[in-house]
Amino acid sequence: MIAPGALPRLLHAASDRPLTLSQHESAFGASTLSNSLLEELEASGLTGRGGAGFPTAQKARLIREQRGHSKFMVVNAMEGEPASHKDQALLSANPHLVLDGAEYLASIIGANNIAICVARDNPTVVNHLERALHERSRRSLRGPRLELHTPPWRYVAGEESALIHWLDDNESLPQYRPRRPHILRIGHSPALVDNAETCANVGLIGRYGASWYRTLGTTENPGSTLVSVTGAVERPTVIEIELGTTLRSILHTAAADPDPAAVLLGGYGGTWLHARHLDTPYNNAALKNLGVATGAGVIVVVPKGACGVVETQRVVRWMANESARQCGPCAFGLPALAEDLTHIAHASRDAEVAYQRLVERCGVIEGRGACRHPDGVIRFIRTALEAFETDFSTHTHGTACAGSRATRHFANVPSLEREDELIWE
Amino acid sequence: MGMRRRSGTFVLQVNPILCDGFGHCAELAPELVKTDEWGYPIIVNEPVPLANVAAYESARYAERGCPRQALHIQRFSEKKPH
Numbered sequence A: 001m002i003a004p005g006a007l008p009r010l011l012h013a014a015s016d017r018p019l020t021l022s023q024h025e026s027a028f029g030a031s032t033l034s035n036s037l038l039e040e041l042e043a044s045g046l047t048g049r050g051g052a053g054f055p056t057a058q059k060a061r062l063i064r065e066q067r068g069h070s071k072f073m074v075v076n077a078m079e080g081e082p083a084s085h086k087d088q089a090l091l092s093a094n095p096h097l098v099l100d101g102a103e104y105l106a107s108i109i110g111a112n113n114i115a116i117c118v119a120r121d122n123p124t125v126v127n128h129l130e131r132a133l134h135e136r137s138r139r140s141l142r143g144p145r146l147e148l149h150t151p152p153w154r155y156v157a158g159e160e161s162a163l164i165h166w167l168d169d170n171e172s173l174p175q176y177r178p179r180r181p182h183i184l185r186i187g188h189s190p191a192l193v194d195n196a197e198t199c200a201n202v203g204l205i206g207r208y209g210a211s212w213y214r215t216l217g218t219t220e221n222p223g224s225t226l227v228s229v230t231g232a233v234e235r236p237t238v239i240e241i242e243l244g245t246t247l248r249s250i251l252h253t254a255a256a257d258p259d260p261a262a263v264l265l266g267g268y269g270g271t272w273l274h275a276r277h278l279d280t281p282y283n284n285a286a287l288k289n290l291g292v293a294t295g296a297g298v299i300v301v302v303p304k305g306a307c308g309v310v311e312t313q314r315v316v317r318w319m320a321n322e323s324a325r326q327c328g329p330c331a332f333g334l335p336a337l338a339e340d341l342t343h344i345a346h347a348s349r350d351a352e353v354a355y356q357r358l359v360e361r362c363g364v365i366e367g368r369g370a371c372r373h374p375d376g377v378i379r380f381i382r383t384a385l386e387a388f389e390t391d392f393s394t395h396t397h398g399t400a401c402a403g404s405r406a407t408r409h410f411a412n413v414p415s416l417e418r419e420d421e422l423i424w425e
Numbered sequence B: 001m002g003m004r005r006r007s008g009t010f011v012l013q014v015n016p017i018l019c020d021g022f023g024h025c026a027e028l029a030p031e032l033v034k035t036d037e038w039g040y041p042i043i044v045n046e047p048v049p050l051a052n053v054a055a056y057e058s059a060r061y062a063e064r065g066c067p068r069q070a071l072h073i074q075r076f077s078e079k080k081p082h
């Protein structure tokens, strides 16, 4: 058992090789199913680690209440965020903790199938999971069927309706859901989708209970979480921290630039925060007041001297290219936003006009896609305008700042693929 | 026919995946739909009272007239405050 209040939890006993099933069971104790799982989950206050931060118990209860003999538990380890590495780190440390959590959730909702989804572009993790599943298959024949699925890696492929669409019909395209909450289905079977790290937390709560779980974190945001720190760091790292640790101390632990200009929180569909707020506790209750959120646990550190306009422009251009191009406002709107940002980045003559147009277009596009991909981009842009206010104003007044000519960038994006090269199935 | 007292509200919703952006709906229901610079509909998203018969009729025209059947009227019943 892990001592109450001790860190790490999710990465407990981790080494450079994934724990085998027997190593895992001797480090964490055997996993047993109990009837009070949902109550424990509810009392733990766990919220999702995939981005939206919704209470996990509430989602599980909704699916548990659905009728149907066949249900699916879907583990989302797609990790579409380019700056996120935490699901990979977790599954490379201890795939069995994630699988335990998936089994607990399956038993709560009454699922007879568990689908674990990892992007096929990540062969290391696929390999770890294949081995872990093989170990489990020799253990017992009871319980739900565990199956590995490998959709293509795309930003929106990890969006839950796109993931379900892929499992149902081999296409990673989001679905239209006019009313929320919407019950996602594979065939006729209701499906619960939870992020891999969320499942690992459930793996802890199912073993040790809610009050143990709450020995870290705050009342509103209990537990620990994984963060992927990239940008101005010695080397990109994934660390496990107690929720509510200040951003400043997270940067310190990650050996990041202690005096940056701004940090990006959540991911490329996330929010920028000016460095004057670094003493804020890292949890949604505290960050909400600043209009930002922890999202998928990404922290990108941007140093002073870097150009916030260029950082923003590069990400938005890539995100626009990752649109699934099903909805007009997203397919046409996001490239238009990227183009406005390009004008500003070049500090061209119409940069000021482009800035006004950018702000207006954000208002026009928001909320009009079938999925929240465009809304994420808009959140990213709006918070950039605040966090990098000085950079934007230099550029719109006709001077490209010195940082914008640098060749080093901090928010890294994969190289742009041509539209006909994008793989969706 | 005759006058019926209608309580509750509605919104016109578009399925953006089906919509082709030719903007037919903006002509059929101008009080509810504008188009953006690419021709896709921007629909009033505050609920409109069903008692606004003209707006409701327009919404019905748009719903029926949409060539992609991308529009849908979502009704909300409301308990009238006494």
Ligand SMILES: Cc1cc2nc3c(=O)[nH]c(=O)nc-3n(C[C@H](O)[C@H](O)[C@H](O)COP(=O)(O)O)c2cc1C
Pocket (backbone or CB within 6 Å): A047, A048, A049, A050, A051, A052, A053, A054, A056, A059, A076, A077, A078, A079, A080, A081, A155, A156, A157, A158, A159, A160, A161, A193, A194, A195, A196, A198, A199, A269, A371, A372, A373, A376
């Ligand atoms: C554009 C987009 C991309 C997403 N990509 C991922 C992803 O790669 N991995 C993930 O776990 N969640 C992703 N999400 C969030 C999922 O839709 C979903 O909310 C999440 O998997 C639910 O798990 P949780 O409740 O455990 O957080 C994405 C959401 C959006 C809008």
Ligand code: SF4
Pocket (backbone or CB within 6 Å): A156, A173, A174, A175, A322, A323, A324, A325, A326, A327, A328, A330, A331, A368, A369, A370, A371, A372, A373, A374
């Ligand atoms: S909003 Fe964009 S990413 Fe989402 S379904 Fe529509 S086109 Fe695809």
Ligand code: SF4
Pocket (backbone or CB within 6 Å): B014, B018, B019, B020, B021, B022, B023, B024, B025, B026, B039, B040, B041, B065, B066, B067, B068, B069, B070, B071
């Ligand atoms: S009429 Fe239908 S398809 Fe045409 S723009 Fe309006 S909603 Fe889209």
